[in-house]
Every structure is written in C-alpha cells, then in structure tokens.
Amino acid sequence: SRTRIGIVGAGPAGLMLSHLLAVAGIDSVAIDLRSREEIEHTHRAGILEQGSVDLLLDSGVSDRVHRDGYRHDGIELAFGGGGHRIDFQGLVGASTQLYPQTDVFIDLADARERDGGDVRFGVTDVSVGDLTTDSPVMRFTDADGSAHEIRCDFLVGADGSRSLCRHQVPDSECTQYFREYPFAWFGILTEAPPSAPELIYNHSPHGFALISQRTETLQRMYFQCDPTENVDEWSDDRIWEQLQRRLNANGYTLKEGPITSKTVLPFRSFVQEPMHYGHLVLAGDAAHTVPPTGAKGLNLALADVRVLAEELERAVRNKDATPLATYTQRAVARVWKAQHFSYWMTTMLHTLPDATPFDVRRQEGELASVTGSVHGSTYLAECYTGWPGER
Ligand code: DHB
Secondary structure, eight states: OEEEEEEEOOSHHHHHHHHHHHHTTOOEEEEOSSOHHHHHTSOOOOEEOHHHHHHHHHTTSOSHHHHHSEEEOEEEEEETTEEEEEEHHHHHSOOEEEOOHHHHHHHHHHHHHHTTOEEEOSOEEEEEEOTTSSSOEEEEEOTTSOEEEEEEEEEEEOOOTTOTTGGGSOGGGOEEEEEEOSOEEEEEEEOSOOSSSSOEEEOOTTOOEEEEESSSSOEEEEEEEOTTOOGGGOOHHHHHHHHHHHHHTTTOOOOOOOEEEEEEEOOEEEEEESSEETTEEEOGGGTEEOOSTTOOHHHHHHHHHHHHHHHHHHHHHHTOSHHHHHHHHHHHHHHHHHHHHHHHHHHHHOOOTTOOHHHHHHHHHHHHHHHTOHHHHHHHHHHHHTOTTOO
16 A cells, blocks of 8 residues: 555654654655553653643644643752752743653544544564655564555654664764763652752762653653663662752752652664655654753754655645755754754763763853852753743
C-alpha cells in the first residue's frame, strides 16, 4: 500500500509530526516497535518550553497541558550554601510548564486515535529501503502478525536515540558529532509532598542533584552518579542520604517518602548532520541527543517536527526533495544552541570524578557570575524557556 509520509517511531516526535501533517491534509502511517503501554511507562523529563505548550494547544492536540500541568515562572540555582532564583517571567516574560513527557505522549496518541490517524504500535521486523528514490519503502510486521510493505513519498526517522533509520545514512554522506560525560543521573520517583515550589538545580561539593516535581503527592528527583551504578545496590535510605547531603549543603531539607522507581540515565551529546538523506529525514533523538540537564530533548524534538511538517508540506506539494535540505538548515540552528545550553548547564553544575577544590570553587564563581548579573540570568532564562523570537 501507499501513503504520503512513512514515519518510523511513534513517540512524541513521530506522533506530533503525524498530527501536524493530518492538520495540513497529508496522510501518514506511523509505526513503533514498542507497545503503547511500554512508551507510556517510560519515565522521561517533565519540562516544556512555552513554544512546546503552544504547539500542543494551537495545533489542537489537547488542552490538558494547561489543566494538569503546573506553570513554573523560574528555577532555583543552589550553590555555595544557598539558593538563587532565576525569575523567567521578570527577566524574559516567559514561563515553562511542568508536564511529563509521558503525558505529552498520551495526549498525542489519544489525538491520533480521535482523528483516525494510522498509528501502529508493537510492530516487529522493521526495515526501510529505496531511500534515494522518490518511492522509499517501510516494511514491518503488524502486532497481529501480518506483514506490510508501505511505499511513500518521504520517510521520516523519528525512532529515538537508538535509531534504525539513522544507520541507513552512509558514513560518507554525514558527519557525527559526539561527546561523552564521566557521570550519569540516578533518577527516582517518590510518593512525597513537594520539597520546593520550583525546580532546584543543586551544585554541591558532593555532586549535582536536581529536585523536580510531578504532582502534589509524587516527586521526581535526580542525583549525579557513576554511569556504571547498579540501582539494586541502592536502598531508599542510601538514596535519601545522598540527596539530603547534597541539598543540605545549600540549606534545603527534602521531604522523604517511599521510592517507587529507580533508574540510571545515560549522559551523551550527539548530532548527525545533515538531518536528511535522499528521501529520508531524521527528527528528534534519532538526529541528536542532549544530556538531560535543562530538559531540552523533548522540546527540541517538537521544534524539529514543527519545522519538518512545513517543509514536508512543500516537498509533497511540489514533488521535490529540496525542502528537506531547508529543514536541516532551519532545525540545526536550534539543535546547536540546545547542544551548547545542555552542555553548559551540565558542566557548570556537575562535579567531575577527579575534580579538585579549585574546580569546585571555580564553578561556584561561574554560578555566582550568572545569578549575580541581570545579563547572565537573562541569558540562562532565554535558553531555558526556549529562545525568544523562535517561540
Ligand atoms: C526534569 C528533567 C530534567 O532533565 C530537567 O532539566 C528538569 C526537570 C524532570 O524530569 O522533571
């Protein structure tokens, strides 16, 4: 069978693209190896830029982000014994929304179902081909066992950081930029009341910690750990001891509760350029990964597909692949700003395994120069809320 746009990956990027294309009257088929339940139960970051919120609202996905999310007008940067608030509203007139990625996914999956979109979860044997022709193909076996071959005008790889589509691009046709970090995050969910009204990005000589929230009764927290850390070796008591120690250094005390989820999150920076090859385009984590500090991953994926939907509309209308190059050009500009911001927040706030007292004090100096300056704070607020002029 045939569709205009074949989409490999039905996470937030793939589903938002499928939705935006449907709004423009362009049909698509989106497939994913994972079941809907599996994606819904993968904990991810929880902060949406204003532009991401607007995209969900304005394109008609759902207004649940306003009803069930929490508006945050700033963050706390904690270091050197105290907290320093970055006032997003006061500095740049923007806010962020605390709304977990899993809820964004649920809203998008519901909207696609509501609008009769063709989305198939739990497929197997996925392969793609004929990418440099004007009739690329997507092959897979449905959850019910039937094999399919779908030809399309353009194929989109929105299949995440372990992307199958990305690997179809020959080495000679792209550049991969890569950076690793000698630490990871230990992430938990705890059944406890909020410890703070806004996020706390906490620098300390004992390592970084991030205090985030989910609801009045469920909280999300992270602390810097070794990438090889095994969650089974971490009792609740041991986790709380680490978190309290790091937060106590800056005058905070956390409200404790039972810990219901423990995971170690990898840290990586990665970009593959260009984000297109023949009639294939990459979007979201398939094309780039950021370390989690600053919560740019999902926001960047949504920014990608907002641009991609526009360029694919042009490409389909004119039966021409040049808009894919325009997509790369437009998307990559934001990708590298987000790469820099995520890298900067990461290196400013985390303690390297071999850090000297000089390194720690220098970071405190850097943090003080940001929080102590309207210009420094404004810079951080602009990046965190999603770059004005691009919203
Ligand atoms: C969350 C995750 C992040 O990486 C971040 O920078 C802020 C918040 C979260 O999961 O709530």
